[in-house]
Amino acid sequence: MPRKILRVNMTNLEAKFEDLPQDFAALGGRGMTSTIVSKEVPPTCHPLRIHNKLVIAPGIVTGTRAPTSGRLSLGGKSPLTGGIKEANAGTSFAQMLGRMRIGAVIIEGKHEGDDYFTLKVTNDNAEFQDANKWVGKGLYDTYKALYKEHGDKVGICGVGISAEVLGAMSGVCFNDPEGLPSRYAGRGGLGAVMASKGLKFIIVDETGAPGVEIANKEIFSQGIKKLSNALGEHPVTQPKGGLNSYGTSVLVNIINEAGGLPQRNFSSGQDERAEQISGEVKAEEIKKRGGVRPHFCSPGCVIQCSEVWTKPGGKDPVGVLEYESVWALGANCGIYDLDVIGELNRACNDLGCDTIEAGDTIAVAMEGGLAKFGDGKGALKLMDEIRKKTPTGRFLSQGTEITGKVLGVTRIPTVKGQGLPAYDPRAIKGIGVTYATTPMGADHTAGYAITTEIMGVGGKVDPRDPKKAEISRNLQIATAAVDASGYCLFVAFAVLDIPEGLVGIVESLNGVLGANLTVDDVGVIGKQILDIELDFNKRAGFTATDDRLPEFFMEEKLPPFDGVFDVTDDDLDSVF
């Protein structure tokens, strides 16, 4: 039985299963979402009106026992960037879709009127339920209630209060293993797209699911063994390795040391207080408080970089405090207190906000005078404005760019309207090339040059050398392929250094698909996906002028090492 598409028409509230077209048979994750968006969404359409679509697709191996592969992609036209968007999350929800052989959920049309709906998907059915009672409610309480209502085996995907006002900082929230609303396909405002259609939740019950069809079990098993070995050997991904011991926040001290941890809305790259919010300190605290660490975002992960952060005594579990979130809501706002950061992160999860966009937004709001840098209470109050949908909350919900414009701030750290992640491009230039040139808007995961620039994985280069076009391009291509596979991007740390791991990935894909891909095909697949995305953006009106960092990165020196972003326009244009 081949995979199918679940097509959900919100205009007439119809949901029906369709055969997956033959030419989509080898697609998954980002390959699936970007292909469908490119074919079905007019690039110049309004992202929050009827012509946009939201596509959810598990990766190719997602739902199998392949290690660290519980990922899905969300695609659509982004209300934040105006271009194509793929946002990615690790969650059992993804694995359920895979096992139900749903290659993609396509949410289209638009409910006219103010009602919100839940879509309940079972193995052979999909039906709508009233979701109005959840409007205005936080997602922690809501997910708890939904699990009570639907049983603890379901997967949940939903949008929060910030999406109800069509805020462009709204992510789409998936359950973690404890059922917490903490696994976000956060970036690009796809939560607002989902809400714009009148859809509040999707609940998946996989009872009776046939499981992922594996065409060649032998080659599949051989492949995942090779990959598991590589993940187990590499110092970044192995048990008790960096990610496993400290989570992604292992980077706080490292990037701060490199002078590239943006402080106070990208005003400095280093602060001695950053140590207080490091992965090392956080891991100690979690042990003391009764949180969980290490922890996985979805079953079957061998890296286990996740955690459950709580208040002292194990109260108010947040879910993971990622490096990006700790930076965005912490150092970037001048806040060096994990308890405050935890509360801010919990507020983001509860309200349905992307933590990176929220942190950038708060920092810009601080620069615009709404609070002082370092004022944790002030920052929490701003999140409360979002919760209450006040005028201030309304513009904050729209993210960094609009908040900056509203407040007359001219140092707005965005590319294509999307807030920059946790690496200052003046100190670490390859990641800046990725921010500028990826079709996604400023996104570190799109071509994670930190790998080679800082971590020395897959080679080692000087972070301050501006010649990074090739590194960024190669990583962007490889990433697009990984995002299609269903593997977590973090497997790349291992396979960049251990070639046999990459062979394992390819074999596992061949096993599922019954294909004969080679290692060289990974680049071909990645390039195809990027070409689709770049073409969409071109049709949407993007030009080379959109592949630039904001003016102040070229003009303001970043303390303490006083670099500017000096990658030439020609170099940026040479990436694609």
Place this chain on the structure above:
Amino acid sequence: MPRKILRVNMTNLEAKFEDLPQDFAALGGRGMTSTIVSKEVPPTCHPLRIHNKLVIAPGIVTGTRAPTSGRLSLGGKSPLTGGIKEANAGTSFAQMLGRMRIGAVIIEGKHEGDDYFTLKVTNDNAEFQDANKWVGKGLYDTYKALYKEHGDKVGICGVGISAEVLGAMSGVCFNDPEGLPSRYAGRGGLGAVMASKGLKFIIVDETGAPGVEIANKEIFSQGIKKLSNALGEHPVTQPKGGLNSYGTSVLVNIINEAGGLPQRNFSSGQDERAEQISGEVKAEEIKKRGGVRPHFCSPGCVIQCSEVWTKPGGKDPVGVLEYESVWALGANCGIYDLDVIGELNRACNDLGCDTIEAGDTIAVAMEGGLAKFGDGKGALKLMDEIRKKTPTGRFLSQGTEITGKVLGVTRIPTVKGQGLPAYDPRAIKGIGVTYATTPMGADHTAGYAITTEIMGVGGKVDPRDPKKAEISRNLQIATAAVDASGYCLFVAFAVLDIPEGLVGIVESLNGVLGANLTVDDVGVIGKQILDIELDFNKRAGFTATDDRLPEFFMEEKLPPFDGVFDVTDDDLDSVF
């Protein structure tokens, strides 16, 4: 003595006179501003940071006794559209610059810090004065005080409260003959550009000015006589003609009748209550109240379409209530009460807001739930939010597009970020072609197709016929030339029908410049200016996708005649 440039560097507070470059010798108005902006402003720069410039240039014949020629152009990169901008006003300030032989004032750099300055310009000097005491004050009281301080013969240009928060709906305000702050170079947010540099006012004292140099007085006199004759003969421009009797608001009934007067944020094209705010009713009211009508915006105008609207008893003079303002703040907000409209217009003038952008913004805010359509008190309260710089006021100050986004409104009537004027493009399609394709963002004056589509001047065509590319292009070219000349665009009504009038214009230009232009050169000059502007926008990243109306104009039928905007993309792209 040739003309000079006054170059004002706000970074180091230096203002100095320079020779006008030889190749600028034939330029004026929009030709001057667009040429300088194109040469000196990097198209991708941030419009509110140091690299943008504000250029003020009187027209070629401005300051002479040529009829109806007291116009100036402002140029810069627009914070509203992100493209090049020319905004135009009629004011004695323009004539003073002309007589002082100042071909252009170029305001560049940026004062660091929170201080504001006044630039006082005399015939041979320019110096800075402290302007901090005027921050947060309304312009009516301020202009009155400035006239008291500097004498009643000066010209004043300034920015208001909305510009102090860098609001993209901020115009630059010039004095009218009574010294009222009512003559705006309103569109595109150039007021925010001026404020971003730390400049609050420019005060011009022309004492000792040599007057405009006229190379050939005989041909000049001959030319202005021909033009005066044409203006005097044509029914639209002659004494007691349409404009003279009722002002621009003569159009209210005409456009409403045509089903093209947008009501309640472009939801209908007609409302029987529109008659209550027509030019005819307004003229009667002005007579009763003790206002002034007809009236000129600058001395030497023979059309005299202006007026001074007041409260009953002649109190609180507003200045003119233009057709555009009456529509934007009236019908478009569902408000059909001239007293409320007068108060709203006075608030716009007082705060430094473009009335079109303000009206579009209020209407979008009403659609977004901040007030009900028709709620005049609610609308006035929104203007008060701007005055108080509240969070709501801050986003309103940014104009239609940002207000719509903040409030989750997806029917936002803008092109290139600028709010649409008073003609619904579904009912009158040529003006829609101009909105879509002019480099200025939605702007009726850029190629006023209403002339032929509704008024039957220069020919007569069916307003609902979508084949309007050629009409719009020809008008856009002619308009660019008129905007360079210093003549008011309204002279076009006469010269489109009376060829001898156009000959008169050309002769008057030849008289001033000592040139040998022919009537055919008008098109050449206009095309050159447009090419410069289109090139700037292209370098700023604009593509054909920016030359489009918002989605809803193609999909929502406009009552009562149920048209949609059905000009094809190919037709739009054929304009330039």
